[in-house]
Amino acid sequence: MKFSFFHLMPYPYLPDDFDTRYDSSALTYPNANFDPKLGASLYSRYLDELEYADQLGFDGVAVNEHHQSAYGLMPSPNLMAAALTRRTSQARIMVLGNAIAIRGNPLRVAEEIAMLDLMSGGRVDSGFVRGIGWEYFAHSVNPTKSRSRFDEAHDLIVKAWTSEEMFSWYGANYEYRYVNIWPRPVQSPHPPVYIPGAGSTETMKFCALHRYTYMSVYAPTRIVRRWFDGYRQAASDLGYVADPEKIAFSVPVYVADTDARAHAEARPALEWLYHRGLKQTPQMVTPPGYMSPGSLRGVLMSGMRGFAGASYEDLLAAGQAVVGSPSSVTARLRSLYAELGGFGQLIGLFAIGPSTHEQVTRSAELFATEVMPELRPLGVAEDGPPA
Numbered sequence: 001m002k003f004s005f006f007h008l009m010p011y012p013y014l015p016d017d018f019d020t021r022y023d024s025s026a027l028t029y030p031n032a033n034f035d036p037k038l039g040a041s042l043y044s045r046y047l048d049e050l051e052y053a054d055q056l057g058f059d060g061v062a063v064n065e066h067h068q069s070a071y072g073l074m075p076s077p078n079l080m081a082a083a084l085t086r087r088t089s090q091a092r093i094m095v096l097g098n099a100i101a102i103r104g105n106p107l108r109v110a111e112e113i114a115m116l117d118l119m120s121g122g123r124v125d126s127g128f129v130r131g132i133g134w135e136y137f138a139h140s141v142n143p144t145k146s147r148s149r150f151d152e153a154h155d156l157i158v159k160a161w162t163s164e165e166m167f168s169w170y171g172a173n174y175e176y177r178y179v180n181i182w183p184r185p186v187q188s189p190h191p192p193v194y195i196p197g198a199g200s201t202e203t204m205k206f207c208a209l210h211r212y213t214y215m216s217v218y219a220p221t222r223i224v225r226r227w228f229d230g231y232r233q234a235a236s237d238l239g240y241v242a243d244p245e246k247i248a249f250s251v252p253v254y255v256a257d258t259d260a261r262a263h264a265e266a267r268p269a270l271e272w273l274y275h276r277g278l279k280q281t282p283q284m285v286t287p288p289g290y291m292s293p294g295s296l297r298g299v300l301m302s303g304m305r306g307f308a309g310a311s312y313e314d315l316l317a318a319g320q321a322v323v324g325s326p327s328s329v330t331a332r333l334r335s336l337y338a339e340l341g342g343f344g345q346l347i348g349l350f351a352i353g354p355s356t357h358e359q360v361t362r363s364a365e366l367f368a369t370e371v372m373p374e375l376r377p378l379g380v381a382e383d384g385p386p387a
Contacts, residue, residue: 001379003372004060004094004347005053005364006250009046009080010277011070012354013038024280026069027134039073045357047083052361053350054088056368060125062094062347067102067131068138071277078112085119093120096194096215096347097127101146102139106153107176110160114185122186127194127215128154134284144289147202149173161190194248197227200295208234208242215248215347218278218307221319221339224249228340244344244379249336252321253348254355255366259324265359266323267312272353274307274315326370333371337378344379 014025015033022029050061063080066072074080077095084093093116098109117124130150136143152171159167159179166180185191193212197203198219204227207214214231216224228247235242252270256262286296307315315321319339322332337343348367351360 001375001377002059002245002345003367003375004062004092004345005050005056005058006062006064006094006096006347006349007046007050007351008064008066008072008277008349009042009074010273010351010353011039011042011073012272014070014272014276018276022279024134024284025071025277026066026132026280027138027284029070031068033070042073046351047080047087049351049357049360049364050080050084051087053364053368054084054091056364057372058091058364058368060092060094060347061088062096064096064127065099065129065131067099067135069134078109078116081116081124082119085116085123088120088123091123092125093123094125094194094347095127096125096196097129099129099131099135100153100157101130101150102135102141103153106156106174107160107179107181109153110157111181113157113191114161114181114183117185117187117191118183124185124187124191125194126191127196128157129196132285133287133290134280136287136290137284142289143287145173146290147292151206158190161185196250197231199223199227200291201230202292202295204230205234207231207246208238211246213246213248213345215345216250218250218274218320221336224319225340228343232341241381244342244381247343248345248347249340249343250347251319251336251349252352253329253350253363253367254321254323254352254359255326255329255363255371256359257325257366259328262324262328265355266321266352269352269355269359270312270315270321270323274310274320277353278307326366329367330371330374333375334378337375342379346375 053061063074063077065074065077067075081093081095100106100109113126130146152173156169160181169176169179194215195207195212196215196217198217232242254262254266319336322329350364
C-alpha cells in the first residue's frame with residue numbers, strides 16, 4: 001500500500017451567516033469575503049504541512065486545481081508543485097490534477113509538467129481532471145464539450161511528451177502548427193497519470209485502456225465499490241487484471257491520541273467540508289450535457305445524493321471519512337479495504353476545513369508512525385502480477 005498526503009488548501013474563514021445567505025462557496029460567493037493577509041498566511045502554512053508530510057515518510061504529497069472557490073485555493077496546482085520541488089526530497093509530487101478540459105492552451109500543461117519533472121528529479125505524477133461544472137461556467141467553456149476537450153487535450157499532451165520530432169495538431173478543439181516541447185520530461189515514456197472518477201463509465205474505460213491510476217472522489221463506500229468494480233471490469237474486458245496500485249481510494253482522515261479527542265476535533269472540520277466547503281447547487285456540479293446519458297443514468301441509479309443532509313455520523317458510517325485513534329483508524333481502513341475489494345493507494349485528506357496546523361500535523365504524525373506500518377502490506381495483487 002502507498003500513502004499520500006492530499007491538500008485542498010481551503011479558505012476556512014466563512015462568515016457566520018454563510019449557511020443562510022449563500023447557496024455555494026464557489027463561483028457566486030463574493031471574493032470580498034477573501035482576506036489577502038489571511039490567504040498569504042494560509043499558503044505558507046499549507047506548504048509547511050505538505051513539506052512535513054514528506055519528512056514523515058508519506059509516499060506522495062498531492063495538490064489539485066479549483067477555481068473561484070473557498071473550497072480550494074489552488075487555481076494553479078503547478079505553482080504549488082514547483083514550490084514543493086525545492087523543499088521535498090523523497091515523496092512523489094502529485095498534481096491531482098490539471099483541469100485540461102477547461103484550458104484554452106493544454107500544451108502549457110505538457111510544458112509545465114515536463115519542467116516539474118526535471119525540477120523534481122523525476123518525482124512528478126500528473127493527474128488530469130475534467131473540472132467541476134461551475135468551473136466551466138467560470139471559464140465560459142461549453143460543458144457539453146467537456147469529454148471531447150478532455151480526450152483531445154489528453155492525447156495532445158501525451159504525444160507532446162513522447163514525440164521526438166516536431167508535429168502539427170489539427171483537432172476539433174485545438175490547433176497547433178508546431179508542437180515541439182522543450183524541455184521533455186525525465187520519466188519515460190512520461191510521468192505516471194492519475195484520473196479521478198465520479199461514476200462515469202467513460203472514465204473507467206479510459207483509465208483501463210491507458211493503464212492509468214483510477215482515483216475515487218467523495219462518495220459512500222457502496223458507490224466507490226461500484227466505481228472500482230467498473231474499472232476492474234473494464235481492465236478485464238481488455239484482457240488483463242487491474243494492478244491494485246492502479247486503484248486509489250481518496251478519503252478524509254483524522255487521527256488523534258484517543259477516539260474521544262479525534263471525534264471532538266474532527267466533527268466541526270468534516271461538517272465544514274461537507275456542508276459548507278462542498279455546498280453547491282446541482283446545476284453547478286453537473287450542468288446539462290456535462291455527463292453522457294449513460295453515465296448520468298448510472299449515477300442516478302446508484303442513489304448518489306448531495307452532502308447537505310448527511311450528519312457527521314452518516315459520513316463516518318458511509319466511509320466518507322475515517323476518524324479515531326491510530327488503532328481505530330487502522331481497523332476502519334482494513335474494513336474499508338475489504339468492502340472495496342482492495343486498493344493499492346490511499347490518498348488521505350488530512351488538512352480538513354478549519355482544522356488547525358497543530359491538529360493537521362499531529363494527525364499526520366500519528367498516521368505515519370502508527371497506521372501506515374500496519375497497513376503497508378495491503379494492496380498487493382492476490383492473483384499475481386497483472387497480465
